[in-house]
Amino acid sequence: MTNYSSSDVWITGAGVSSAVGQGKEAFAEALFRGDHAFGIMRRPGRQKDTQFIGAELAPLAPGSRISRRLWRGASLTAQAALVTLLEAWEEAGLDNMDPARIGLIIGGSNVQQREQLLTYASYADRPLYTKPTYGLTFMDSDLCGLCTEQFQIRGFAYTMGGASASGQAAVIAGAEAIRSGQADVVVAIGALMDLSYLECQAFSSLGAMGSERYAGDPASASRPFDRQRDGFIYGEACGAIVLERAEHAASRGQQPLARVAGWGISADGNRNPNPSAEGEARAVNQALASSGVNARAIDYINMHGTGSIIGDEIELQVIRDSGLENACLNATKSITGHGLSAAGNVELVATLLQMKASRLHPTRNLQDPIDAGLRWVAGQAIGHEVQHALNLSMGFGGMNTAVILQRI
Structure with a gap:
């Protein structure tokens, strides 16, 4: 059995x-092929x-487990949350869990803007006929209602916003x-x-946002x-991470994908x-201090890496100043695009998959790095057994997050 401490x-699951x-x-x-789906959005x-x-x-399909009634009234954001959570839920084997000991945190705010714009256009000339359910669905908390009803979650449930750091901030809140x-299991979306x-x-x-x-x-x-x-x-995306108290997971024979160090x-x-x-x-140094991991022991960093003119330069400055230059680096957004509120969560999933495969995915279009002296994974995937991974995620309004994952 894997060793663990009470904390x-x-x-x-993911x-x-x-x-x-x-x-x-x-x-x-x-990821490992370096595929893309970029084009003019339709x-x-x-x-x-x-x-x-x-x-x-x-197009997303609900499968056999998701309620057709819930699915029919769900926005694109809600449908993505349901199918993504289902995959994580099944991997973690949560069907027989005490529902009162499961919590849900959805990272993101103002996440259904296109849906709202289409609603405004549909009812602009007939506001008296606006669907009553719009009084529920325009709120981000409706995502909590859908997910808790579908999966019968009875612990806490709430949304939290941190712009593009939201998905990772939800994971941090869940771990805390x-x-x-407060819970034995928390699902962070x-x-x-x-x-x-x-x-x-x-x-x-x-x-x-590019790109002319x-x-x-x-x-x-x-x-x-x-x-x-x-x-x-921009890239549409949704991620889900199941966080669990180690003692609880071990008691039911559930093996970890990684430890949140x-x-x-x-x-x-x-x-x-x-x-x-x-x-x-400060976020990076807090993560290192709380994990007890030395900066030189970080052997892989999943960068925030948006393609921002200023942001990319600042992020590399932080890597150098924090003593992290020996780590291998790549940028998942070169493949997926920027999922904004989902990004930090999706990139944690990408990190888990790379840890499992002992491979690192390439960074698409990295032909002339702004700092060629760092250990970039550029043109193609490479073999690398990750022991300690650092994920970075930042958002407008000055939100900064950092999470360290450890192989078990």
């Missing part, structure tokens, strides 16, 4: 939905005399809830943020840490979108 938090693969098996294959409400580049999910004894053309335009006008430079070549648009980057490229979370005290090296470094 250990294990990951016992699920993922992304444009390059639905479910962990397809997702892992796409969903209704995504374009208005525009040609925004992104990566959109293939387990350590404090990084919700699919469903952008409309309004958010896409605003991000583009901010200079955060690659308008005719969408496959080349997402290029974190490359000198030719010009902003993030430590974490850090910090704010910059700055409303603006520009990143802070000091704030990011």
Whole structure:
């Protein structure tokens, strides 16, 4: 039996939905091949005399376990949450758990903007006929209602927002809830943020979202840490992580995917979108201190890596200043696009899959790194047995998170 302490938090299940693969098996294959699904986005409400580049999910299917009644009334964000949670739930074997000892945290706020825009357009000339259920579904908390009803979760359930750090912040909150004894199991979801053309335009006008430079070549648009980057490229995604008290998991014979060794979370005290090296470094140093892992023992880092002109430079400064330059580095967003509220959660799933396979996925389009002296995984996947992995996730409003996973 795996050794553990009473304070250990294990990951016992994971699920993922992304444009390059639905479910962990397809997702892992796409990661190691360096696939992509970038193109001009086609969903209704995504374009208005525009040609925004992104990566959109293939149609989702509920399978036999998800209620058809719940599915019919669910938005794209809600449907992604249901199927992604189901995969994690089944891997963790939670069907026979005490539902009062399971908690749910959904990372993300304002995650159904496109759905709301379409609703406004449908009822603009007949507001008296607005569906009564809209009074429920426009709220992010409706995702909690759907998931708790489908899976009969009876512990706590809430949403939390930290912009693009939301999905990872939910994992941190879940780990802390387990350590404090609030639950034996917590499911942390990084919700699919469903952008409309309004958010896409605003991000583009901010200079955060690309890509006019690659308008005719969408496959080349997402290029974190490359000198030719010009902003993030959106990608629909959802992730789910099952966190469990180690003693509880061991008592029912559930093997861990990894140990959550430590974490850090910090704010910059700055409303603006520009990143802070000091704030990011504080989150990293908190994670290292809480894990007891020396910086030189971190052998793999899943970078936040959005393709931001300023953000990528700041992130690499933090890596160097924190003594992490010996770790192998890659950027999952080069393959999936930026899932915003889902990103940090999806990238934890990507890290778990790489740890399991003892392989690291390539970073697409990394042809001219802004710091060629670091240990990039660039053109193709490489073999690497990860012992200690660091995941970084940052969001607008100065939100910084860092999570360290340990092989067991």
